[in-house]
Amino acid sequence: MSFETQIRIPATYMRGGTSKGVFFKLDDLPEAARVPGAARDALLMRVIGSPDPYGKHTDGMGGATSSTSKCVIISPPSVPDHDVDYLYGQVAIEHAFVDWSGNCGNLSSAVGPFAIANGMVDPARVPRDGIATIRIWQANIGKTIVAHVPMRDGQVQEIGEFELDGVAFPAAEIVLEFIDPADEGDGDDGGAMFPTGNPVDTLDVPGVGTLPATMINAGIPTIFVNAADIGYTGTELQQAINEDKAALATFEAIRAQGALRMGIVTSLDEMAKRQHSPKVAFVAPPRTYVSSAGKTVKAADVDLVARALSMGKLHHAMMGTASVAIATAAAVPGTLVNAAAGGGRREVVRFGHPSGTLRVGAEVTQVGGAWTVAKAVMSRSARVLMEGSVRVPCDDVYRS
Template structure:
């Protein structure tokens, strides 16, 4: 019986923020996978274990959730004044599809660590002790991100006492700065409005509706809605949403029609080919709730509650890129996010999510009636889980 031997590819399995994924150096990939295209996509699909009709990714490295079905390709940067080029691929679970349309903010926290440990950062830029400032060029969205990576005795420090809700164990804190996530040539609010009305047709038992929305391009294209308009409190956990197929169908329809209004797609059918973006999130006033880990979050601990969906499911915590959108919108008067805050717009906001809380800060300004954001900062953590080789059948790509 003929068979195709497996090949092995150098890889590192890493957690970054509340996500984890398989990291590669570009030059370690098979030659025809070093360029964008079908071969690269097929390779990554096989590594992760997709498409999987059972939605388990048992025969791959994926964890069968949007947070754990991720891949990263890194290389020495081709951009001036940058250290590393970061390319992110969101791998679908039950479809043969890799979405390259956006960034993963959580895994960004691991990019600097990987880059230093794998020789992608000039050794002169790494202190003996302190923090290495890693300048990241995010290729998917063509933006600069700065990671402040803790260094001890010349090596990346991964352990520490920083606690991040959504991650069980403490680790070393990594500050991540998203620099000018909306540049001057882009529209932060693609329709020109801070709030809009979005018409959504009937979906199953849900009648056609007009929803008040804030649609923003910051970190990642995001559609914000009011929790109350959807019949929610804003304190929901994953099981409240993800076990309701009818609700998920409504969210996907909202996402599709929002993408069309934001100009991200030309027709509704294209939404199925762009699963990673835009994100859909709903906001509510600060209310007490018990997180998925049993943590009691008090109303006084937070400024508002935010719940967000990723790849068709409610996220277990909060996507880093969506947190950029939240922080930006919180700092701009009139958005649905700032309206949900009792004190109105604020430069620093702490919001509740299913796993706990997160603080994010944004520097925004209005010039000639147009809003822009200089920087959005938050703290995450990262850790190598396994390194060596990943194996796939030789005919996978």
């Protein structure tokens, strides 16, 4: 009996922010996987080790969490005045599905370093020492991200003193600017940032009740509710939510109804293919708590506390895209996030999350009654963990 061998695909395993993912150059993929479709999805699922009914990713590169079940494809720019295209795939863990509906704000921090290290950026744009400004086209959502990548002796500087709660070790700081991060929108509701046109709406959720909610398109579509309205304090850690099936069902019900109101889906049946977005989050005024690392986060040191779910589970820190949504909503008077932060106008917000705190800025303006956001800014870090090749069993579906 003969057996197929494995194929090798050049790849880099990188941490970006509080996430990890497998990075590929588009041209290194098998020919059938260089275009969107079943072949690409099958390949990335096999790389990660999905679907895994055991939920462990033992036979793949994934880490069996939403933060570590990710793939990135980098290619030459398709849009003028950009350095690279960045395409992100969120791989489901127990199901055969890759969600291409949104961006990963954390892994965005690793795109610039990967592109520089792999010779994908014009050398004239990369200083030997100093800061390389890399313009990234986020292909999933059609937005620009500007990454400010530190350089030393002609190489990306990865090691430094910047500490990011949710990451065990310090590294070099990478500043990210998410340009015009709100959805373009196509309706007459008075503003694309708020798909209903309102900073707060009443959301009817069967089995849960009627809740005030802020639904916003910024960074990633996000539904915010008050922690107190669903029986929480906003200081919960993962085990308080992720081990409670009833709680997870409640959040999924809120997410589904919010997606309907936002126009993201037209029926609840579509939610099975929208696992990555929209996000659902809950917020509360500042409150002292102990983080997952045992660090005391004092109420006086944050403007509000926030928790968000990703792929059906409470995130261990905070998604980068949801951080953009938090900063943007906090800057707009009248939203639930703004109210939790004490009200008023603000360009910067520091919020508490399960792993610690994060500072994010957003520049918003109001014209003719509609709110827009010019950009959101945050700091992250990135590091190469391993580079070489991933191996996957030969398969006629995705091999060239």
